[in-house]
Amino acid sequence: xxxxxxxxxxxxxxxxxxxxxxxxxxxxxxxxxxxxxxxxxxxxxxxxxxxxxxxxxxxxxxxxxxxxxxxxxxxxxxxxxxxxxxxxxxxxxxxxxxxxxxxxxxxxxxxxxxxxxxxxxxxxxxxxxxxxxxxxxxxxxxxxxxxxxxx
Numbered sequence: 001x002x003x004x005x006x007x008x009x010x011x012x013x014x015x016x017x018x019x020x021x022x023x024x025x026x027x028x029x030x031x032x033x034x035x036x037x038x039x040x041x042x043x044x045x046x047x048x049x050x051x052x053x054x055x056x057x058x059x060x061x062x063x064x065x066x067x068x069x070x071x072x073x074x075x076x077x078x079x080x081x082x083x084x085x086x087x088x089x090x091x092x093x094x095x096x097x098x099x100x101x102x103x104x105x106x107x108x109x110x111x112x113x114x115x116x117x118x119x120x121x122x123x124x125x126x127x128x129x130x131x132x133x134x135x136x137x138x139x140x141x142x143x144x145x146x147x148x149x150x151x
């Protein structure tokens with residue numbers, strides 16, 4: 001996993017026969033400047049861009065998010081809200097995983113280097129190039145457990 005810059009994204013896109021469009025560059029910059037721990041859905045990104053005066057269609061946003069996730073630039077997350085969220089795919093030591101409450105959607109990010117090491121080792125052993133390694137744990141948080149207790 002490498003941290004992407006506009007230059008490295010342009011080079012990789014060109015290598016694959018694609019180009020760095022202004023929309024792709026804008027979306028990359030949004031994710032690069034997103035505060036740590038924040039995730040955006042396609043709709044969240046659309047509204048954020050709209051509030052900044054950018055006019056990128058929702059379909060272009062969906063295609064760009066999928067492309068950047070396939071390239072390993074973004075992490076595609078299946079959080080508890082029922083739709084995908086995205087965040088920049090940070091290399092170690094920023095690599096993290098998610099613990100999600102399935103009742104209230106509270107999400108906690110946590111580090112566990114052994115998960116990344118195991119993913120890296122397995123990918124290398126099989127001849128794969130690792131783009132991302134993530135663990136998402138779905139659980140019920142303490143507050144929701146208390147709310148479920150009979151009175």
